[in-house]
Structure formats: C-alpha cells, structure tokens
Amino acid sequence: MDNAQLLISGLANGCVYGLIALGFVLIYKATEAVNFAQGDFMMLGAFVTIGLTNTEYMGLPFWLALPLSLGIMAVFGYLVDRLIIRRLFGESQTAVVILTIAIGFVIRFVAGLIWGHEPQTLQNPLAGKEVRFGGLVLGMEDVAVIVVTVLLTWGLYVFFSKTKLGLAMQGASQNQLAAYYMGIPVKRVQGFIWALAGVVAGIAGILFAAKGSVDPTTGLLGIKAFAAAVIGGFGSLPGALAGGLIVGVIEPFASRYVAAGYSQIAPYGLLLAVLIFRPHGLFSQVRVKKV
Amino acid sequence: MRIVFKTDYMQDIRPWKDIYQLGLYLILLVVVTTAPWWLDDFYLGELTNVLIWAIAGLGLMILTGHTGQASLGHAAFLAVGCYANVILIEAGVPFLIAFPLAGIITGIAGVTVAIPALRLHGIYLAIFTLALSVLMDDIIVLAEPVTGGVAGKYLGGVEIFGHLVDRWATPDQFFWLVLGVAVIVTLGYINLLRSPLGRSFIAVRDSEVSAQAMGVDIAQTKTISFALSCAVTGLAGALMGLYAGAFNNETFSVVISIQLLMMIVIGGLGSIHGAFLGAIVIGFLPQFLSISKEYVGAVIGGNTVAIPGLEFGIFGMILIAFILFEPMGMYGRWLKIRTWFELFPFYRKDMFKRQKSYLKTERLR
Numbered sequence: 001m002d003n004a005q006l007l008i009s010g011l012a013n014g015c016v017y018g019l020i021a022l023g024f025v026l027i028y029k030a031t032e033a034v035n036f037a038q039g040d041f042m043m044l045g046a047f048v049t050i051g052l053t054n055t056e057y058m059g060l061p062f063w064l065a066l067p068l069s070l071g072i073m074a075v076f077g078y079l080v081d082r083l084i085i086r087r088l089f090g091e092s093q094t095a096v097v098i099l100t101i102a103i104g105f106v107i108r109f110v111a112g113l114i115w116g117h118e119p120q121t122l123q124n125p126l127a128g129k130e131v132r133f134g135g136l137v138l139g140m141e142d143v144a145v146i147v148v149t150v151l152l153t154w155g156l157y158v159f160f161s162k163t164k165l166g167l168a169m170q171g172a173s174q175n176q177l178a179a180y181y182m183g184i185p186v187k188r189v190q191g192f193i194w195a196l197a198g199v200v201a202g203i204a205g206i207l208f209a210a211k212g213s214v215d216p217t218t219g220l221l222g223i224k225a226f227a228a229a230v231i232g233g234f235g236s237l238p239g240a241l242a243g244g245l246i247v248g249v250i251e252p253f254a255s256r257y258v259a260a261g262y263s264q265i266a267p268y269g270l271l272l273a274v275l276i277f278r279p280h281g282l283f284s285q286v287r288v289k290k291v
Numbered sequence: 292m293r294i295v296f297k298t299d300y301m302q303d304i305r306p307w308k309d310i311y312q313l314g315l316y317l318i319l320l321v322v323v324t325t326a327p328w329w330l331d332d333f334y335l336g337e338l339t340n341v342l343i344w345a346i347a348g349l350g351l352m353i354l355t356g357h358t359g360q361a362s363l364g365h366a367a368f369l370a371v372g373c374y375a376n377v378i379l380i381e382a383g384v385p386f387l388i389a390f391p392l393a394g395i396i397t398g399i400a401g402v403t404v405a406i407p408a409l410r411l412h413g414i415y416l417a418i419f420t421l422a423l424s425v426l427m428d429d430i431i432v433l434a435e436p437v438t439g440g441v442a443g444k445y446l447g448g449v450e451i452f453g454h455l456v457d458r459w460a461t462p463d464q465f466f467w468l469v470l471g472v473a474v475i476v477t478l479g480y481i482n483l484l485r486s487p488l489g490r491s492f493i494a495v496r497d498s499e500v501s502a503q504a505m506g507v508d509i510a511q512t513k514t515i516s517f518a519l520s521c522a523v524t525g526l527a528g529a530l531m532g533l534y535a536g537a538f539n540n541e542t543f544s545v546v547i548s549i550q551l552l553m554m555i556v557i558g559g560l561g562s563i564h565g566a567f568l569g570a571i572v573i574g575f576l577p578q579f580l581s582i583s584k585e586y587v588g589a590v591i592g593g594n595t596v597a598i599p600g601l602e603f604g605i606f607g608m609i610l611i612a613f614i615l616f617e618p619m620g621m622y623g624r625w626l627k628i629r630t631w632f633e634l635f636p637f638y639r640k641d642m643f644k645r646q647k648s649y650l651k652t653e654r655l656r
Contacts, residue, residue, distance in 0.1 A: 223422075
C-alpha cells in the first residue's frame with residue numbers, strides 16, 4: 001500500500017515533468033530548436049495565474065482567471081518568437097540554445113521583481129479536497145494533474161498526426177526550404193507553435209502551483225524535464241509523457257529505498273545512461289543520415 | 292588604410308601579422324605586468340579574477356568556439372581541477388608539480404567524458420554536459436572523504452621556490468602567477484591554431500562531413516579537443532580554488548557552467564580575444580552594477596535597494612542583445628570597426644554577412 005501511495009504521488013509529479021517536456025518536444029518537433037527557458041515559462045504561467053487569482057493580488061474568480069492566464073501565456077509565447085527567436089531564423093541550434101537560456105535568466109529576474117522571491121501557492125477550488133480509493137488517499141490536485149496531462153498529451157498527439165496544421169508543422173521542421181516551397185507558412189507556423197508551447201507551459205504552471213508552491217527559481221525544474229524529454233526521445237509526444245512519468249516515479253522510490261545522497265542522482269544518472277546507450281531516446285525517431 | 296604586403300613565406304607562418312601587431316601586444320603585456328604598481332589591491336584582485344575567468348574561457352573556447360561542441364558543463368571540470376590541485380597539495384606535492392598535474396588529471400577526466408559524448412551532437416551534447424554539471428555537485432558531496440563534502444576545503448597560500456603566493460597576503464605575486472599561466476595558455480592556443488590539429492578542430496566545427504572527407508579522424512579530433520579544453524579549464528579551476536581560498540560542492544554549480552558559455556558568446560565565439568573580452572564583462576559587471584546603483588540612488592535620492600537577481604537579469608539582456616545584433620560577439624564588433632577604418636571609404640554593410648542555412652532534420656517522423 002505504501003508503494004502504491006509512492007507510485008501515485010510519483011505519477012502526479014511525473015505528469016508535471018511530462019508537461020514541461022511536452023513543451024520542449026512541441027518546439028523541437030516544429031522548429032528543431034530546444035527552448036531551455038520552458039521551465040521558466042512554466043514558472044511564469046504559475047505566477048501569472050497567482051497574480052490574477054490570489055486574493056492578495058487581483059482576486060479574480062479561479063475559472064475566469066484560468067483562460068485569461070492561458071491567453072496571456074499564448075501571447076507571451078508568440079511574442080518571444082516574434083520579437084526574438086524569429087530573428088535567428090536560419091542560424092545554428094546552439095545560438096537558439098544560448099538565447100533561450102538568456103531568456104530564462106530574464107524571465108526569472110522579472111518574475112522576482114514583480115512577485116517577489118517568497119514561495120507562493122495558487123488558491124484554487126481543488127485545494128484540500130481528497131479522493132479515497134481503496135485505502136489510498138489522493139489529493140484532488142494530483143488527480144487533476146494526471147487527468148489533464150493525459151488528455152493534453154492525447155490531444156496534441158492527435159493534432160500532430162491527424163490535422164493539416166499539425167502535419168504542416170512537422171513538415172516545417174523536417175525541411176524548412178521544402179516546406180516553404182509546398183506553401184507552408186513556415187514563420188507563422190513557428191509563431192503558432194511557440195504560442196502553443198506557452199499555453200502548455202501555462203497549464204503545467206497552474207497545475208504545479210496548485211500542487212505545491214512556486215518561486216522564481218522553480219524554473220530550474222526544467223533540467224529534470226530535460227531528463228524526461230531525452231528519455232522519451234525529443235520529438236515524440238507520448239515519449240515525453242512516458243519520460244516524465246519514469247523520472248517522476250523513480251524519484252520517490254529512489255529517495256525511499258536508496259541511501260540519502262544517491263537518491264537525487266537517480267534521474268540524472270538515468271539521463272546520462274540513456275544518452276550514452278540510446279542517444280536519441282527510448283522512442284527513437286532518428287536513423288543514420290545518408291549523405 | 293593599411294595594407295600588409297607579404298614578401299616572404301615566413302609571414303604566413305608567423306603567429307603575428309606584422310611588426311605593429313606584435314608591438315601592440317608586447318606593450319599590452321608590459322602594461323598588464325606592471326599593474327600591481329598602478330592599481331590598488333581591490334582592483335588588482337578583480338583583474339586577477341578576470342584573468343582566471345579568461346583562462347577558463349580559453350579552455351571552453353577550444354571545445355565550443357573552435358571544435359563546435361557546445362558544453363554546458365565546464366564547471367564540473369573547474370571543480371575537478373580545483374579539487375585535484377588542493378588534494379595533491381595536501382598530500383605534500385609542491386605546487387609547481389601539483390598545478391600541471393591538476394590540469395592533466397582534468398584532461399583525463401575530459402577524455403573519459405568525451406568517449407561516451409562522441410556519439411552526441413548539438414543539443415544532446417549540451418544536455419549531456421548540463422546533466423554532468425548537475426551531477427558533479429552530488430558527486431562532490433558523496434565523495435566526502437576525499438573532497439570534504441558540504442563542509443568543503445580550505446586552501447591558504449602556496450609556496451613557489453620559497454616565495455609565499457597568496458591571494459590576500461601577497462596579491463602581487465598571485466597576480467603574476469595567474470598572468471603567467473594566462474600568457475602561457477594563450478601562446479599555446481595561438482600555436483595550436485597554427486598547427487594541423489587546430490586546423491582539423493576548425494574543420495570539424497564547420498562541417499563534420501567535409502572534415503571526414505578531407506581525412507580528419509572526427510572521433511580522435513573531438514577527443515583531443517575535449518582533453519585540451521578540460522586540461523586548460525582544470526588549470527583555471529585550480530587557480531579559482533586558490534583565489535577563493537575556501538570552496539565546497541556549491542562553488543562550481545551549474546550556473547557557473549552556463550555563465551562560462553555565455554561569457555565566450557558575448558566575447559565572440561571562435562577567437563582568443565573573445566575569451567578575454569567576455570571575461571572582462573563577467574568580471575566587472577557586478578562592480579559596475581553596484582557602482583551604477585549607488586550613482587542612480589544618489590541622483591534619485593532614494594536609498595540603494597538590493598535587487599536580488601539583478602546581475603543575472605542584466606546579464607541575460609546583454610546576451611540576448613548580442614545574439615540578436617552581434618552574433619560574433621564583442622570581438623566581431625571590433626573586427627568590423629577595424630575593417631571600417633582600414634578600408635576607410637570602401638567598407639560595405641554586407642561584408643560580414645553570414646551564409647544562412649535552412650533546417651533539415653535527421654528525424655523520420
């Protein structure tokens with residue numbers, strides 16, 4: 001029973017990692033760039049919602065603040081692409097990596113200026129409620145996290161594999177020039193995907209802030225989400241979720257059964273092992289390139 | 292407008308372009324060497340710090356700037372160098388032997404990292420090294436009997452030929468030690484770039500496929516690049532340990548890794564000058580910010596409030612500005628200005644325009 005409880009809480013945490021990883025994968029799938037600031041996007045989404053909802057700030061009703069903050073995050077994601085990332089169109093991946101790290105620094109700084117450096121929790125209607133399930137006690141938030149994540153991953157997966165726009169995005173990532181010739185508005189597609197990544201980060205942030213507390217350094221969680229994305233293989237949406245769940249489940253079990261000090265190494269150790277033995281993730285999509 | 296006429300094949304082989312360039316750098320060297328006589332102790336300490344960062348930057352520049360392998364984990368190698376140096380000194384090895392040994396040990400550590408990392412490209416390598424840097428923190432804590440764990444280690448001055456070299460007691464000597472290392476590393480770097488090895492680094496950076504076609508052994512070249520890069524970084528780490536005096540697992544955190552990479556980007560990737568220019572920005576930014584905060588506070592009349600995270604915020608903004616407007620960094624800007632003067636009426640805007648490459652993925656779906 002103890003293990004089941006650990007498993008459930010691990011799954012809930014893993015879903016948050018999975019959601020951040022989903023943001024990485026979205027952007028990687030459509031632009032082949034990696035947004036190192038995705039964790040900070042999530043932190044920003046959490047703080048925007050806190051700013052709208054919590055009584056010490058604006059005090060809007062939760063269900064009104066929810067779409068509002070997701071809208072803000074979409075606009076924010078779009079603007080980041082429109083004003084900054086798009087100028088790097090046609091430059092190396094490494095430049096985008098460094099640029100997004102810098103954006104993360106700036107977001108952390110600005111969030112600290114606006115909302116302070118104290119940990120804060122989102123006031124939400126689910127807080128404090130519990131679900132009892134055959135002897136297991138689950139927080140309502142944990143259930144919400146798991147449900148929302150699974151639905152979102154499924155929705156995005158269908159979007160990418162079935163809809164015209166989703167296929168256009170994949171085309172844009174595989175060969176920008178060819179996609180352009182085929183009439184895909186590559187730049188607009190890129191803007192859209194950043195907006196989408198902003199929304200996903202917003203959802204992740206809201207769920208995270210409802211479950212625990214956020215402060216400006218929460219974005220560093222993104223490093224763990226990297227582990228999730230890499231384990232799942234960058235470029236695979238279900239893989240990102242699976243990777244997130246693996247990392248999330250390993251953590252509580254490692255901290256329970258492995259000596260202190262070794263336990264926090266577990267996710268990174270797994271990351272290194274995956275990178276060494278299966279460099280493109282467990283759900284690999286890369287074959288050897290032929291010249 | 293100045294034209295260098297080439298009259299001799301030796302001119303292409305010499306590390307300096309012409310006698311003026313050589314003279315300029317010699318004057319710079321003399322000015323810097325005499326710094327202890329015209330700088331007060333505080334700024335001398337800062338200058339020492341800048342030089343140490345510059346050495347670390349040179350180390351990373353070999354790997355990232357000239358071999359094109361982005362590393363977000365070089366703080367781990369700073370840590371290896373620092374701890375190796377201290378542990379050797381504590382074991383009774385004299386500094387003059389322990390210091391190069393620390394570099395060699397770090398180089399070997401770099402090779403052990405390079406072998407699995409050889410299969411990784413671009414962002415995967417960046418993530419790999421990032422994870423390495425995060426892990427280093429935990430490894431230092433776990434290896435407590437050797438590293439002192441969370442309590443850390445302490446290193447006073449060291450003795451070289453009976454002279455005490457210490458950051459606080461004898462800042463002049465410490466400065467000269469760091470300067471000497473910096474000069475030796477820089478000269479080595481200049482010569483590396485002239486050698487076949489350095490050329491093959493650049494070939495690997497620009498195109499692995501064409502480098503391979505020209506007979507460059509990619510795996511071997513990358514491994515050597517890792518080894519050299521980590522060895523130099525290890526030397527910088529050893530000096531950083533001396534400079535800090537006391538250090539523990541948190542001294543060489545991921546943030547330092549990221550800062551190091553950002554530093555060489557601001558300075559200018561792929562140039563020796565870039566490491567030094569970037570180090571100047573990193574080294575003096577905190578001082579500059581605190582001075583300007585006092586100044587602003589005095590003008591507005593308010594009290595000087597401490598803004599946490601200001602340094603990183605400003606740093607991030609500078610970096611974004613550089614990547615957007617001057618991807619070649621400070622050294623790139625300087626090259627443009629110099630070319631403008633050298634070619635005076637003939638400079639054209641697109642002279643430094645870069646070839647754009649459009650994306651083709653290696654994924655199938």
